[in-house]
Every structure is written in structure tokens, then in C-alpha cells.
Amino acid sequence: MLYWLLYLKLYPYNHTLRLFRYLTFRTAFAGLTALAIALLVGPWLIQRMREFQIGQYIRAEGPSSHHAKAGTPTMGGVLIIIAIVIPTLLWADLSNPFIWLAIFSVVAFGGIGLLDDTTKLRRRHNLGLRSGQKFMLQVLVALLIAIALLALHAWGLYSTRLVVPFLKQFHPDLSIHALLRHRGLMVLAFLPFLAFVILVVVGSSNAVNLTDGLDGLAIGCTIIAAGALTVLTYISGHAVFAAYLQLQRMPLVGELTVFCGSMVGACIGFLWYNAHPAEIFMGDVGSLALGGTIATIAVIIKQELLLPFIGGIFVIEALSVILQVGSYKLRHRRIFKMAPLHHHFEQLGWSESKIIARFWILALVFALFSLTTLKLR
DSSP states (O other): OHIIIIIIITGGGOGGGGGGGOHHHHHHHHHHHHHHHHHHHHHHHHHHHHHTTOBOOOOTTSOGGGGGGTTOBOOTHHHHHHHHHHHHHHHSOTTOHHHHHHHHHHHHHHHHHHHHHHHHHHHTSSOOSOHHHHHHHHHHHHHHHHHHHHHHHHTTSOOOBOOOTTOSSOOOBSSOHHHHTSGGGHHHHTHHHHHHHHHHHHHHHHHHHHHTTSTTHHHHHHHHHHHHHHHHHHHHHOHHHHHHTTOOOOGGGGGHHHHHHHHHHHHHHHHHHHSSSOSOOOHHHHHHHHHHHHHHHHHHTTOGGGHHHHTHHHHHHHHHHHHHHHHHHHHSOOSSSSSSHHHHHHHTTOOHHHHHHHHHHHHHHHHHHHHHTTTOO
């Protein structure tokens, strides 16, 4: 909106407004705007949550130290989504289809989380939607994202080829070319791509949700992952950097840098109130939205295979749950004292602040490694 007004409309009359043309300038202001919204609206939202008694329900089988957190205002993800969407609408080029796809992702997954959180409040229990219901809604949103990307592919704005870390020339295509020649089999040709996008997006959404178990843990790791994505989106849309690093250049995806900047600013602002001891929790509305959106951006910029490094902690947390459940069902024995992994360290006697700080350090190491792979090719 401001980009359209200050640059596209007013620039011919005042050339000093050319600053608003630059992606880095708008990204910085989007991040600062998101930070300001989160910091200013946060206290009001926390107070309203307390007035309406919208508090967290703690699962009975969870660590005993968490029972004191019962009643802490939840659904703070609403604040995160608002602080992401408004700056994006203000500072991004709204004629860019990838911007609207990212906005759809954060709002749609946030809507699923909101439905889940309100169900918990209505039942006065920590269990919301049935796992099957939540999963099907996530698959539906991910499928819509994949279909939108295929539409952009048909217009020549997107590719179904993968970018493989460490390999310069290997770019496997997720469409079956033999079926593309037959008009009646076109849908079948893109089934591998649809399945892959659904797997990545739904998996990431749930991974962040599983990580959200300690004050500031998930949001801190998200800041780091979003920061890495900010760099990657900028490089992917930059002609010189993309050519130098031998990446597939996608000029339109560079605009997502503004969206990623908004995400970083919004998450930093939320961390101000979510840091230990937390004044508010993000709830599923925040964790599902952030996880799904991180994956959506990774898919758009063709860094899906780099996502396990960008969000390394999220992957480790999700794997710990998978291994724990699988081991218990197959061997009737647990690998960890409690899953997800952060609860295991709590059971070992680590303090909450120590676990959070060390997981943040690991998240930063993973993110930095993901950026080095751009050159190690």
C-alpha cells in the first residue's frame, strides 16, 4: 500500500521517494513496523485475554513444573499474524502473487490453530480438535498452496524442479514428463509435486507446534529460521547473487524478503512477552501458522531440501516424538524420558532457561550452516 502510494504514484513528482523502490529499505521498515505493532498491541492483548479468561490448559502427563503455567494467556499467535500481515500489506508490492500466497499461508494455518485453541477453551481441556481433523485441514491448506504454485508454473513464474544442496547440476523435476504429453493425464503428472509440497508444509507446521513447549523456545528458533529465509529470498531474487551462487533466479520471489522481514520483526516483538517467564503463549494459532508459512516460503524459493537445516531444531523435536511413539508401539520401551526432546532435558534436571538458550544456539548453528551450503556446491 505505501509502496504503491509513495513510489509508484508519488515518485514522478518527488524523486527522493526512490528509497521506497529498494527491497532492503522496505524490508527494514517492514520489520520495524511489525516489531512496533507487536510491542504496542501486546500489553492490550494480554490484558484482554486475562479479562476473558483465555488461559492455557496444561496436559496432566506433562512436566510437573509446567502446572504453575496454567491460566497464562494463550492464542498470542493472533498478535504475531497481525504483526506480519499489516506491515506486509504496507511495504510489499501487492501485485506480486507470491506475497498473497505467503499471506494466505499464515492466515489459513493460523485459522486452523485458532479453531483448535478455541475448541480447547470450550472443552476446558488441553485437547482441541481431533488429530485427524487437524491433519485433514492442514493437508487441505497445503494442497491449495501446491495448486496455486502449479498455476504460477503454468504462467512460467515457478518451476517444479528441486534445488539440491551441494549439487550444482542436479535438479530433479517433480513432474512426470511422460504424462504431460497427454492432456487427460496432466493431473497425474503433478501428483509427485503435490504430495511433496503437502509433506513439507504439513510436516513443518506440526514440527513447530511440537517445539512450542517452553517459554520462548519456538518463537526464538522461528526468529533464526525467518532470518535465514530473509537472506535466501533476497539472494534468490537478486540477479547478481543468484548467478554467482548458481541458483535458479526467480525475480518475483525477491519481494518475499519484505514478508520475511515482517516475520522477523513480529516474532522479536512477541518474544518480548513470551520470554521466560512468559506473559502470553502463542498457542496453536501461532505455532501452526509460523511452521506452515516457513515451509511455504522455502517451497516458493526452491529451498525445500534446505529446510531441515534452516529449521534444524524443529526437525529434531519432531523426530524425537516419532522415535518415541514408534519405539513404544514396537518395543513397549521409551527412548527418551519424555517427548518432545526439550521435555527429556527437563526430566534430566536442566533448567528451562538453559534448555531454551542451548536450543537457540543449536538453531543458529543450523541456520548458519544452511547459508554456507549456498557456496558449498
